[in-house]
Amino acid sequence: MNSFWIILFHTYLNKLKTKSFIITTLLTVVIVLALTNLTNIIAFFDKNDGKENVTVLDETGQLFKPYKKQVSTINKDIKLTLFEGSEAEAEKAVEKGTYSGIVMLRLNEEELPFAIFKAKSIADSSLYTDLQTSLQQLKTMLAASQIHLTPVQLAKLYEPVSFTKVALEKNAKTEEELNQARGLVYVLLFIIYFSVIMYANMIAMEVATEKSSRVMEILISSVSPIKQMFAKIIGIGLLSLTQLAVFLAVGYFSLKQNMESLKEGFFGVYGFGDIPLATIIYAVIFFILGYFLYATLAAFLGSLVSRIEDVQQMITPMTLLVVAGFMIAMFGLGKPDASFITVTSFIPFFTPMIMFLRVGMLTIPAWEVLIGIAVLVLTIVFLAIFGARVYRGGVLMYGQSNSFKDIKKALQLTKNE
Secondary structure: OHHHHHHHHHHHHHHHOOHHHHHHHHHHHHHHHHHHOHHHHHHHHOOOOOOEEEEEEEOOOOOHHHHHHHHHHHOOOEEEEEOOOOHHHHHHHHHHOOOOEEEEEEEOOOOOEEEEEEOOOOOOHHHHHHHHHHHHHHHHHHHHHHOOOOHHHHHHHOOOOOOOOOOOOOOOOOHHHHHHHHHHHHHHHHHHHHHHHHHHHHHHHHHHHHHHOOHHHHHHHHOOHHHHHHHHHHHHHHHHHHHHHHHHHHHHHHHHHHOOOOOOHHHHHOOOOOOOHHHHHHHHHHHHHHHHHHHHHHHHHHOOOOOHHHHHHHHHHHHHHHHHHHHHHHHHOOOOOOHHHHHHOOOOOOHHHHHHHHHHHOOOOHHHHHHHHHHHHHHHHHHHHHHHHHHHHHOOOOOOOOOOOHHHHHHHHHHHO
């Protein structure tokens, strides 16, 4: 058993001290800090302090004041000023940067307003949308006055219709619970997705690197293949937990500094204060099982290649499986009770993401979750046994070895030992 721990801690410490790991961790920490301070960064570079100065050419002589009132109601950061000059002069002022844009207000044949908006660039869709929405509301008010509708009648016309959702299923989640669960599921799906791709690839690279240096020939004669394989898998797993802990800690404290109103601890900061404990436990279970599933697969695929350059080609099908599971899960966020989602949640390579999606979003029978976990465990055991046999023969194969046909050769080598 000593050899197992030696390989495990050697893998963990060796990777922990590499420049690539340190640089990747630091860069990701910078990205996390940037994302959690995005509002402050935007405000720092915003010369107008988030405000938009727009000038108005009112060719009607009567629309500016009611239009300004409507714009102020929708977005107080848009400042409208009446331009007392020609259209050409207003365009020059916009080109100089004095104004963000110019709105030319006119009346059509039915005495209803329309406008032309001019700016150096029309890429800012939010400004255009706010200005358009304000004019639409002004047009509605003027049209209502033309057909002699009172303000009360107009308010009734635009009063939102009552449309209540009621779930008939027993213990079904409320809409508020679904929104909270969707946020948690969305975040954890990304964590599972990126962790599997990043760390499974790291395991395959680790095996291929040792094999290319011929160290494997010494190791394989003194340590059983299954010990060696799982020592590397757990070692990289500890490394991934270390890195994730750094990212989550940095993100948590950064958010806490920028969100003073949220003082309910970790889940309060992320808006997950009311998520059931069972959902969190399932998230951890499916994350760990998903990691071991793909890590075991990556380990024996990495043992089939002799050159580091061939690793990506060999593990591409595995990566595509992860991407497929992630895309299905993204679709399932909007329709978690679809039959397609239910069926794919029992396919082992998709189970970590999709079964967790169903657990978080729906109230499903416990036996379905247990079947999903059992399928994952059995698949991991199968891959461990089969992978150990391929691993033992694969690490002794050298030369051009980057095809799945080499699995048969690796098994043959294992039998001949």
